[in-house]
Amino acid sequence: MIVHPDEDSLVGSVAARFITKLVDLLAENDEAHVVLTGGGMGGQTQRAIRDSSARDTVDWTRVHFWWGDERFLPAGDPERNDVQAREALLDALPTPAANVHPFPASDEIEDLDEAAAAYADQLLLAAPEGRKYPRFDITFLGVGPDGHIASLFPDRDGYRNADKTVVAVREAPKPPPNRLSLTLPAINSSDRIWMVLSxxxxxxxxxxxxxxxxxxxxxxxxxxxxxxxxxFVDKKAAADVPESLIASSY
Structure with missing residues (x-):
């Protein structure tokens, strides 16, 4: 765990690390796959990446973007994670439209289960032979006060189901109630998981x-x-963490 003194230094540091890591990954591989998150810190981090002076050191045409979860709302709804990410970061990048993989919107596929299956199919199409999803290089996650990640909330069944990569979430404890989310096994397939919270x-x-x-x-x-x-956290979020678990560097 890496602790930063405040939100500004937190998001600035994560953005810089992300850009540096992407440059390294693309030097070794033909493409990179990144999973984005929504929420306040997700948006702040994306804007910090967009505004970084080092942003253009990355060949963004070789980066694929996915999402860990999505609110099941119509396309273009400002509450959707993909809409927020486009405004915060993606619209400023030369990434081809074919490399951006949003979850289905409620006005594209009306049935929640069918929408989950459709995103699972997208993952499968981009996966190496014998796998169900791409090789995710970096997955960003936010963490709720209740400990939820993506749209996987406490005391819910089925999210650890290794047979599924995407689940339909109904009656979520925070609005909107209908959502789509990667399962925990799909999230944990990522090479690197970066959780940013403050x-x-x-x-x-x-x-x-x-x-x-x-x-x-x-x-x-x-x-x-x-x-x-x-x-990656600020001092306030680290208040209940023993000093022995805090790293001095990445």
């Missing part, structure tokens, strides 16, 4: 996750990237 309201969930709480009760506790899992 504020004292996140401290209890973060403390519980690092103390080994049940993933059913605190979903963020079940997150584990294949190569690296990092919490």
């Amino acid at each position: 504020g004292s309201d996140k401290a209890p969930a973060l403390g519980l996750a690092l103390a080994g709480a049940s993933a059913n009760e605190v979903p963020v506790a079940g997150v584990q990237g294949r190569k690296r899992t990092v919490f």
Whole structure:
């Protein structure tokens, strides 16, 4: 876990690390696959990437963008994560439209289960042979005060189902009630998972996750990237974390 003194330094540092890592990944691979998140910190981080003086060191034409979850709303609705990400970052990049993979909108596919299946098909089409999803290089996640990640909320069944990559979420405890989300196995298939969170309201969930709480009760506790899992946080969010768990550097 990396702790920063405030939100501005937090998002600036994450943006810089992200750009540097993408340059390295694209030096080694033909393309990179990134999973974006919504929420306040997701948007702030995306704007920091957009505004970075190093932004154009990345060959964005070789980057694919996916989402960890989405609110099941009509296309163009300002509450959708993909709409927010386009405004914050994607519209400023030369990434081809074919490399941007939003979840289906409610006015494109009316049935929630069919929409989940359609996104699973998108993942499969981009996957290497024998896999269900692309090789995700970096997955960004936010963390709710209740410990939820993507749209995987506490005390819900089915999100760890290894047979599915995408699930339909109904009666979510925060609006809107209908959502689409990657499952925990799909999230954990990512090489690197970066969780960016700030504020004292996140401290209890973060403390519980690092103390080994049940993933059913605190979903963020079940997150584990294949190569690296990092919490990037500010001092307020780290209030309940023992000093021994705080790293001095990445």
